[in-house]
Amino acid sequence: MNGRMAVLAIVVGGGIGATLRYLLGLGLAPSTPPDFPWVTFMINMVGAFALGAVMTLLAAHRLPGPWGKPFLSTGLIGGFTTWSHFIVESDQLIGARRSGVGIIYLVLSIIVGVIAAALGARLAELRVGRPAGRSA
Amino acid sequence: MWVGIGVFLAGGLGALSRAGVDALVKPWWSRRVTGSSKAFPASTFLINVSGAFVLGIVTGYAVKHTAGGAQDFNAIVGVGFLGAYTTFSTEEWHTLGLLRKNASVEAFNMLGSLCASLVLAALGLWIGSLL
Numbered sequence: 001m002n003g004r005m006a007v008l009a010i011v012v013g014g015g016i017g018a019t020l021r022y023l024l025g026l027g028l029a030p031s032t033p034p035d036f037p038w039v040t041f042m043i044n045m046v047g048a049f050a051l052g053a054v055m056t057l058l059a060a061h062r063l064p065g066p067w068g069k070p071f072l073s074t075g076l077i078g079g080f081t082t083w084s085h086f087i088v089e090s091d092q093l094i095g096a097r098r099s100g101v102g103i104i105y106l107v108l109s110i111i112v113g114v115i116a117a118a119l120g121a122r123l124a125e126l127r128v129g130r131p132a133g134r135s136a
Numbered sequence: 137m138w139v140g141i142g143v144f145l146a147g148g149l150g151a152l153s154r155a156g157v158d159a160l161v162k163p164w165w166s167r168r169v170t171g172s173s174k175a176f177p178a179s180t181f182l183i184n185v186s187g188a189f190v191l192g193i194v195t196g197y198a199v200k201h202t203a204g205g206a207q208d209f210n211a212i213v214g215v216g217f218l219g220a221y222t223t224f225s226t227e228e229w230h231t232l233g234l235l236r237k238n239a240s241v242e243a244f245n246m247l248g249s250l251c252a253s254l255v256l257a258a259l260g261l262w263i264g265s266l267l
Binding site: 007010011012013014015016017018019021022023025044047048050051052055070073074075077078079080081082083084085086087088090091092095106109110113114116117118121 | 140143144145146147148149150151152154155184187188190191192195211214215216217218219220221222223224225226227228229231232235246249250253254257258260261
């Protein structure tokens with residue numbers, strides 16, 4: 001694939017993903033710590049589910065066109081989900097003496113995130129069949 | 137409106153920067169290491185830990201400076217660039233893959249990513265509050 005096309009797909013996908021996340025944060029009343037950060041939590045769970053599905057479709061060669069992978073996985077889903085806000089929100093909860101909420105947020109995000117990715121992968125497998133050599 | 141466009145452009149740049157670091161670190165790592173350490177997702181680790189540190193600084197600054205300029209800076213650089221540069225979904229996808237094949241590398245990756253990110257982001261929050 002043309003390198004310039006891949007760059008464009010990543011930039012547009014990442015821009016859309018980040019803007020969606022920004023608008024959700026504004027629209028759904030940004031949860032300021034010490035509250036449980038529901039908006040980031042839901043964004044990351046939806047993104048983990050979607051990436052599980054997209055990577056499985058990729059392995060089965062069922063993604064649309066050469067722009068499918070850079071646009072969807074590196075751009076849109078990578079730009080939508082965020083590790084840095086997940087971490088900083090946890091630190092802020094712990095700093096505001098809400099360590100319990102902070103630790104629940106950390107553990108729940110990691111575990112539900114892996115389950116969501118596995119569910120997304122499973123759902124895509126049901127549609128296209130299990131890829132021969134699945135890799136992470 | 138302008139902030140929204142800024143978030144869009146910064147998000148695009150953030151995702152592109154992640155792809156750039158990936159393209160540099162992945163081949164370097166697989167040349168450098170052998171055996172089970174090859175499975176360690178070094179580039180995602182580096183991206184997420186460095187992004188958490190810088191977002192700590194940006195957030196620490198924005199918490200202290202409540203004026204519009206600092207909030208717009210936080211939206212564009214923090215929510216836009218750093219949010220898109222770091223990635224939760226890839227981290228979880230690596231975790232799922234490693235759980236299936238290489239549980240010890242997975243435990244090291246997830247615990248290492250969490251601990252390094254939490255400590256550096258806390259340091260960043262403190263640095264940002266001094267600025």
